[in-house]
Amino acid sequence: DIQMTQSPSSLSASVGDRVTITCRASQGISNYLAWYQQKPGKIPKVLIHGASTLQSGVPSRFSGSGSGTDFTLTISSLQPEDVATYYCQKYNSVPLTFGGGTKVEIK
Amino acid sequence: QVQLQESGPGLVKPSGTLSLTCAVSGASISSSESNWWSWVRQPPGKGLEWIGEIYHSGSTNYNPSLKSRVTISVDKSKNQFSLKVSSVTAADTAVYYCARQFGGPVDYWGQGTLVTVSS
Numbered sequence: 259d260i261q262m263t264q265s266p267s268s269l270s271a272s273v274g275d276r277v278t279i280t281c282r283a284s285q286g287i288s289n290y291l292a293w294y295q296q297k298p299g300k301i302p303k304v305l306i307h308g309a310s311t312l313q314s315g316v317p318s319r320f321s322g323s324g325s326g327t328d329f330t331l332t333i334s335s336l337q338p339e340d341v342a343t344y345y346c347q348k349y350n351s352v353p354l355t356f357g358g359g360t361k362v363e364i365k
Numbered sequence: 366q367v368q369l370q371e372s373g374p375g376l377v378k379p380s381g382t383l384s385l386t387c388a389v390s391g392a393s394i395s396s397s398e399s400n401w402w403s404w405v406r407q408p409p410g411k412g413l414e415w416i417g418e419i420y421h422s423g424s425t426n427y428n429p430s431l432k433s434r435v436t437i438s439v440d441k442s443k444n445q446f447s448l449k450v451s452s453v454t455a456a457d458t459a460v461y462y463c464a465r466q467f468g469g470p471v472d473y474w475g476q477g478t479l480v481t482v483s484s
Contacts, residue, residue, distance in 0.1 A: 261430060292470035294413075301462065301474040302413065313472075345413055349469025352426040354403075356413040 260285045262348055264357035272364045277333040279360045281346035286326045290350035293322055293331045296359075297342045306331065306346075338364055367391040369463050369475035377457075377482050383450040387463030387475060388443075394421050395441045401466040404437060404448045406459040407477075414459075419446055431470060453482045 261284040271277050281291065289309035294302040304313050306322035308327055319334045336355055341364055346357040373385035387402070394402060403418035417427035419437045427435050431450070439446040450457060458481050466473040 290469060292461065294471075296413075301477060302471070304470050304472060307468075307470045343412075347413075347415075349466075352418070353428040353430075354415045354417060354418075354466075354469060359412045 259353060260348060260355060262346055262349075262355050262357040264344075264346060264360050266360060267358065268361040268363070270363045271336050272337065272365045273336055273338060275336045277336050277340075277362060279331040279344055279362075280308050281324075281329040281331070281357050283327045283329075283348055287348045288351040289325050290348055291322070291324065291348075292347045292349060293320075294345045294347065295342045296345065302345065303325075336362070336364070367465060367473045369459060369465065369473055371475045372480040373480070374479065375479060375481060377453055377480060378484055379454055379482055381453055381482075383448070383453050383457060383461075383480055383482075385448045385461055385463070385478065385480070386445055387447070388445045389465075390444070392465070394439060394444050394446065397421060397465075399467060400447050403464045403466050403471070404440070405462045405464055405471070405474075407462070408456075408459040416448065416450075416461075450481050455482050458482045 264331045291309045293306040296302040310322045343359045343361045368390045370388045377383045401418040404416040419425045434451045436449045460477040462477045463475040465473040
């Protein structure tokens with residue numbers, strides 16, 4: 259099975275900072291990669307699919323890039339409401355594996 | 366608006382079988398040609414784990430790590446689908462989510478239900 263590795267596992271940044279989260283697949287998955295945001299005590303919400311397609315209603319400060327094995331989620335200007343854990347998920351084939359998550363906090 | 370709602374026992378004894386049902390409203394499982402319906406779980410304080418998925422035809426796919434213990438089924442007449450996990454242990458304690466997938470990613474989630482495995 260393809261493994262999904264996220265880094266870092268946690269980060270602390272200031273409001274307005276640019277934040278980058280990385281997701282690496284153990285084998286190529288083309289662009290079959292989604293990113294989710296899960297706020298504390300809430301259900302996950304899809305932010306990006308197809309590695310770079312922003313889901314409707316998601317703020318434009320979120321962006322995704324990458325293809326093959328290496329992907330990034332970028333928050334261009336971190337806001338207080340972005341405090342959450344972020345997960346990547348591959349969906350080129352089953353099982354639809356999630357990454358381990360990246361917890362984002364405000365410094 | 367699509368809504369999913371999990372139901373089932375919140376407490377299961379070790380070695381028993383966990384059974385949950387997901388009632389779907391605002392969409393028809395039978396006519397959702399582009400959707401698969403899935404289960405995802407999240408142990409307390411930990412990450413997300415995809416359990417498996419079912420299509421309206423009854424076709425299923427499971428996570429190999431759980432495949433020997435998991436069964437997902439669909440009841441189109443009731444517009445719901447179900448999860449069974451057998452031989453449960455404390456490691457199966459988690460919030461269980463039912464979800465709708467659109468070509469892979471999840472666009473709608475249930476609110477989740479905590480299932481605790483304990484005697």
